[in-house]
Amino acid sequence: MIGIILIIILTFFFPGIINRTKSILSGRKGPVILQPMYDIRLLLNKKSIFSNTSSIITQVGPTIYFASIVTSLLFLPFGSYSSVINFDNDFIYFIYILAFGKFFMVLTALDAGSSFQGMGASREVMYSMLIEPAILILIGALSMITGYTSFDEIFKFMDFTNNSYYLVTIICCYILVKFAMVENSRLPIDDPKTHLELTMVHEVMILDISGFDLALIHFANALKFTIFGSLIANCLFPPNSNILVLTLIFIVTQISFAVIIGFLESFNPRNKVVKNPQYLLTISAISLLAFVIALILTNKIT
Amino acid sequence: MFISGLIFKIVIILSLLTFFLKDKKLKAITLTSSILFTAITTFFCFNAFANSEAVSLKLDLLLWTWSGDSYIVIDKFNSIFIILYNVISLIGILYSFKYIENFDSVSTKIHYFALLWLQYSLFFIVVTDNFVNFLTAWEIMTITSFFLIIYDLKPQTIKVGINYLIQMHVCFFLLLFGFSLMLKYTGSYQISSLANADMFSNHAYLATISLLLLGFGFKAGFIPFHAWLPKAYTTAPSHISGIMSGVMVKMGIFGLLKVLLITQSNLLLLGSVIIIISIITGIYGILQATFQNDIKKLLAYSSIENIGIIGIGIGLFLIGKVYNNVYMQSIALTAVIIHIITHSLVKSFLFFITGNIYKTTHTKNINLMGGLIKKIPATSTMFITGMIALAGLPPLCGFFSKFLIFYTSYSNIFNDNFYKTIILLCVIIALGIISGLSVFAFTKASGIMLLGNKRSNVEYNSKMDNNIYAEVILLSIILIISLLPAVLFNFIFNIVCSVNNIFVEKIYYQNLQEIFIKINIITVIFAAIVTIIYLIRKRFINRNGFEKQATWGCGYTAINEKMQYTSTSMSDNLFDLAKPLIKKNVTNINFKDKEVFPKNKRLDYKTEDYADMFINKLIYFGELIIKKFAVTQTGKIQHYVLYAFIFLIIVFIISFL
Structure with a gap:
C-alpha cells in the first residue's frame, strides 16, 4: 500500500518537475511545480462541452481509461513489500488492463467523428502495438534471470548490487524510460507541447474532451509516468533494506526520472512520423539484447 | 439405448x-x-x-x-x-x-x-x-x-x-x-x-x-x-x-x-513446425484483418488469427510432451480448449451481430457506415462487447486462454534447454504482436462502424434491434464464462488430465485456480473503481453543467461527415510496415492532365491475399490446359466413334502388357 500512496503523492509533482526542468534548460524561470495540478483543478470545475456527434462512449471512455490505470497500480510492488494483488504472470494482466483502457480511449477518439482524432487513434494503437514486444521480452529476460514470473517476486529477487546484473539493470532502466515515453506520447514520438493536429498523437485524440474528463485524462497520464518510475525504482532497490531507505530511493528515482525526461525532451528533436515504427522496433531489439545477456548469465549460451 | x-x-x-x-x-x-x-x-x-x-x-x-x-x-x-x-x-x-x-x-x-x-x-x-x-x-x-x-x-x-x-x-x-x-x-x-x-x-x-x-x-x-x-x-x-x-x-x-x-x-519436429506455421498464421491473419474494409472479411481473417493462437497452444502441448513436462502439456492443452470454447462463442456471436448490422445498413463496407450506435444501440453495445472479448482483453473471456499460453511460456522459459527457450520466446513475441494488432483491427472496426457520423447515404432501418433474444442468450453465456474463469479452468483442466493420463500435483493447479479467482477479484475492483469515478463525474457534470457543440474542426466550421477518418485511412499508417506481406491494389485512377473541370473520380483500394492470387493463377493455367483439349470437341458423331475405337485399342494393348 505504501507504494501506491507514494506513487499518488509523487504524481502531483511529476509533470511539474518535467516542466520546470525544461524551462530551466531553456533559460526561463518556469511555473511553480504544482502548476499542472492547478490546471487539473481548474478543469474539474469547468463546464463540459460534448460534441454533437458523440454518444455514450464519450461519457464512459475517459472514466474507464482512468480506472484501468488506477487498477494497474495494484500490481506494483514496493521493494520487499508485496503488491496488493500478485500472482504468477501478473504483468500480463497489468499490460492487458492498460490495453483495455487504451481500447476505450481510442473508441472515445473516434466517437466525435472528427477529421483529426482518427489519425491520433490510429497512431496511438500502432505505437503501443509496436512497443508491446519490447516489454514482454524484457520481462522474459528478467524472469529468466530471477527464476520468478510475477512483478512481486522478480523485483524482490532482482539484486542490483550483484555484479553480473549491472548490465541487465541498465538495459532494463533504459527500456522502461523509453517505454514510459512512448506510452505517454512524449518526445521523440510525440510532442505534447506542439498543437499542430497533423503531427500529434495523444493530444489529438482528446481534442473533443473537456472539463472533468480532460482532467481525468491529464491526471491518468501523470499517473502513468509515476507507474513506470516506480518500476524503475523497483529495479534499483537494494535487497533487504528498511522502509526509510526504500522510500528515499523511491522518491529520488522518481524525481530524477522526471528530470531525465525533462532533459531528454529539451535536447531531443522530434522524430519524423514515418520514422517512428523504426524507432520503436529498435527498442524491441534492445530488449532482445537484454534477453541474450540473460541467456549468457544463465549459462545457456556459453 | x-x-x-x-x-x-x-x-x-x-x-x-x-x-x-x-x-x-x-x-x-x-x-x-x-x-x-x-x-x-x-x-x-x-x-x-x-x-x-x-x-x-x-x-x-x-x-x-x-x-x-x-x-x-x-x-x-x-x-x-x-x-x-x-x-x-x-x-x-x-x-x-x-x-x-x-x-x-x-x-x-x-x-x-x-x-x-x-x-x-x-x-x-x-x-x-x-x-x-x-x-x-x-x-x-x-x-x-x-x-x-x-x-x-x-x-x-x-x-x-x-x-x-x-x-x-x-x-x-x-x-x-x-x-x-x-x-x-x-x-x-x-x-x-x-x-x-x-x-x-x-x-x-x-x-x-x-x-x-x-x-x-x-x-x-x-x-x-x-x-x-x-x-x-x-x-x-x-x-x-x-x-x-x-x-x-x-x-x-x-x-x-x-x-x-x-x-x-517425431513430436519435436511436429511441434516446432506447428508452432512456426501457427505464428505465421496468427500474424498474417490479423494483419490481413487490419486492412479489410469488409466487416465479414475482417472477422473471417480474425478467425484465421485465432486458429493460429490455438495452433500455438497445440504446438506448446507437443513440445511439453517431448520434454515430459506435465505442467506445460496440461496447461497448454487447457488453453487450447478454453480458446476453442471462447472463440467459438464470441465469433459466432459477432457474426450474428454483423448480420443485424448488415440488415440495417445493407452493406458490409465499413467505410460507408458510421453512427450506428445511435440508430441500433443494443446491437452496437453488444458488438463492442464482443470485440473486446475477441481482442482478448480482460475482464472478458477471451483473455483467459491467452493468459494461459503466456503463463506456460513464461513459466517454462527458465528451463535448461536452449531450443525450447527460443521457441517460447518466439511464442511470446508473436502473441504480443497479435494482441497489439487485434486491438488495432477491432478498435478500427467498432470505431468506424458504430461511432461518428454516417459516412455515406446508405439508408438505415432500426428494425433489427427489436428481437435480439438469440444474441442475448449467446451474450449471457459469454458473460457467465467471463465471470467464472476458475470454474471453467478447473473443469477443463481435469478433463484434459484424464484424457492424457497426466497426473498433476494438486498444489499446482490450485495455484492456477487461485490466480483465476484473483483475476475475478481485480475485475470486481475495476468495476467498482469505474462506478465510483462515474458517479463522481456525474455529480461534477451536474454541478458544472454541460453543453453540446459541433466537433472541433481546427477552426474550420463547415465540417461534414466526409471529413471523418475512415477504415482505409486508419489502417494506412500500418501499411508501410506490412508492405512485404500485404498486396494493395489501387484501381480506377484516370486523372487526365489537361482536364480543366475535373469530373467525379473514384478511387478504390483493395488488399489482396497471396494465397488467393496463387489459387487464381492455378485455375488460370488449369483452364489453359483444358482449353487445349477442346480441339477434340468437334461435334461430329464419327469423330466420337473414332475416339471410342481408339480407347478400345488402347485398352486391348494395355491388357497384353
Whole structure:
C-alpha cells in the first residue's frame, strides 16, 4: 500500500518537475511545480462541452481509461513489500488492463467523428502495438534471470548490487524510460507541447474532451509516468533494506526520472512520423539484447 | 439405448419434413428437431461427465457399417465439442428465423434441411472412431455447408460455393490418403490405431501423420490453406458464417487434436513446425484483418488469427510432451480448449451481430457506415462487447486462454534447454504482436462502424434491434464464462488430465485456480473503481453543467461527415510496415492532365491475399490446359466413334502388357 500512496503523492509533482526542468534548460524561470495540478483543478470545475456527434462512449471512455490505470497500480510492488494483488504472470494482466483502457480511449477518439482524432487513434494503437514486444521480452529476460514470473517476486529477487546484473539493470532502466515515453506520447514520438493536429498523437485524440474528463485524462497520464518510475525504482532497490531507505530511493528515482525526461525532451528533436515504427522496433531489439545477456548469465549460451 | 435410437430416427424423419412445410410450421419443425437432437446428445455428454469411463453406444441406426462396427464413443473430451457446437447451432437456427425473409421458397427448405444435417454430421464426426464413418460424416458436413453457403443463388455466390467445394475436397482426399496409409500399415479401420507407431516404418508414420495434419489444417484454415475461408464466410448468410466459424472450422482443430493426442514419435519436429506455421498464421491473419474494409472479411481473417493462437497452444502441448513436462502439456492443452470454447462463442456471436448490422445498413463496407450506435444501440453495445472479448482483453473471456499460453511460456522459459527457450520466446513475441494488432483491427472496426457520423447515404432501418433474444442468450453465456474463469479452468483442466493420463500435483493447479479467482477479484475492483469515478463525474457534470457543440474542426466550421477518418485511412499508417506481406491494389485512377473541370473520380483500394492470387493463377493455367483439349470437341458423331475405337485399342494393348 505504501507504494501506491507514494506513487499518488509523487504524481502531483511529476509533470511539474518535467516542466520546470525544461524551462530551466531553456533559460526561463518556469511555473511553480504544482502548476499542472492547478490546471487539473481548474478543469474539474469547468463546464463540459460534448460534441454533437458523440454518444455514450464519450461519457464512459475517459472514466474507464482512468480506472484501468488506477487498477494497474495494484500490481506494483514496493521493494520487499508485496503488491496488493500478485500472482504468477501478473504483468500480463497489468499490460492487458492498460490495453483495455487504451481500447476505450481510442473508441472515445473516434466517437466525435472528427477529421483529426482518427489519425491520433490510429497512431496511438500502432505505437503501443509496436512497443508491446519490447516489454514482454524484457520481462522474459528478467524472469529468466530471477527464476520468478510475477512483478512481486522478480523485483524482490532482482539484486542490483550483484555484479553480473549491472548490465541487465541498465538495459532494463533504459527500456522502461523509453517505454514510459512512448506510452505517454512524449518526445521523440510525440510532442505534447506542439498543437499542430497533423503531427500529434495523444493530444489529438482528446481534442473533443473537456472539463472533468480532460482532467481525468491529464491526471491518468501523470499517473502513468509515476507507474513506470516506480518500476524503475523497483529495479534499483537494494535487497533487504528498511522502509526509510526504500522510500528515499523511491522518491529520488522518481524525481530524477522526471528530470531525465525533462532533459531528454529539451535536447531531443522530434522524430519524423514515418520514422517512428523504426524507432520503436529498435527498442524491441534492445530488449532482445537484454534477453541474450540473460541467456549468457544463465549459462545457456556459453 | 433403444429410446435414444428411436429419438435419432425421429430427428431424421423430422428433418425430411422440412421439404413439405413452410412458414411457421417449417420454423417449428426445424427448431423441434434441433432441440431434440441437442437434448439427446447433451444427455449422453452429461452421462460421460458423470462417469469416469467413456460411454460407448451401439446405434443400429448407422447405415454405413460395412467397414467394421458402428460403435460411437462419447467421452469427456469430445463431450465438450458436442455441447459447444450444439449450443451454437441451436442459437444459429434461432437467429436465422429473423435473418431469413422468405420462408416459402425451395431454397429456404433446402437451407433448413442442410442446417439440420450439418448439426447431425458434426456429432458423428466427433463421436466416431472408425475412419470410414468419420469421412462419411465429414463429407456430409462439406456438402451441407456448400448448400448453406449458396443460399441466395446469385451467380457470384455459386462461384464461391464451388470454389469452397473443390478446396474442401482437396482436404478430403488428403485425409482419405492419410487414412488409407494407416489402413495399409495397421490393417485397422480405427483412427486410434495411429497410436501403434511401431507398426509403421518410420517415414511412413511421419507421412501418414503429416497427410492427416495437412487435411485437418486445411479445414482449420492454417496458412497457406486459408484461401477458402474469407470468401466462404463473406458470401454465406450471417448465421451460417457464425456456425461455420464457431463450429465447422473447429472440426479441423478437433481432428488435429485427435491425431496429435495419440501420435507417438517425431513430436519435436511436429511441434516446432506447428508452432512456426501457427505464428505465421496468427500474424498474417490479423494483419490481413487490419486492412479489410469488409466487416465479414475482417472477422473471417480474425478467425484465421485465432486458429493460429490455438495452433500455438497445440504446438506448446507437443513440445511439453517431448520434454515430459506435465505442467506445460496440461496447461497448454487447457488453453487450447478454453480458446476453442471462447472463440467459438464470441465469433459466432459477432457474426450474428454483423448480420443485424448488415440488415440495417445493407452493406458490409465499413467505410460507408458510421453512427450506428445511435440508430441500433443494443446491437452496437453488444458488438463492442464482443470485440473486446475477441481482442482478448480482460475482464472478458477471451483473455483467459491467452493468459494461459503466456503463463506456460513464461513459466517454462527458465528451463535448461536452449531450443525450447527460443521457441517460447518466439511464442511470446508473436502473441504480443497479435494482441497489439487485434486491438488495432477491432478498435478500427467498432470505431468506424458504430461511432461518428454516417459516412455515406446508405439508408438505415432500426428494425433489427427489436428481437435480439438469440444474441442475448449467446451474450449471457459469454458473460457467465467471463465471470467464472476458475470454474471453467478447473473443469477443463481435469478433463484434459484424464484424457492424457497426466497426473498433476494438486498444489499446482490450485495455484492456477487461485490466480483465476484473483483475476475475478481485480475485475470486481475495476468495476467498482469505474462506478465510483462515474458517479463522481456525474455529480461534477451536474454541478458544472454541460453543453453540446459541433466537433472541433481546427477552426474550420463547415465540417461534414466526409471529413471523418475512415477504415482505409486508419489502417494506412500500418501499411508501410506490412508492405512485404500485404498486396494493395489501387484501381480506377484516370486523372487526365489537361482536364480543366475535373469530373467525379473514384478511387478504390483493395488488399489482396497471396494465397488467393496463387489459387487464381492455378485455375488460370488449369483452364489453359483444358482449353487445349477442346480441339477434340468437334461435334461430329464419327469423330466420337473414332475416339471410342481408339480407347478400345488402347485398352486391348494395355491388357497384353
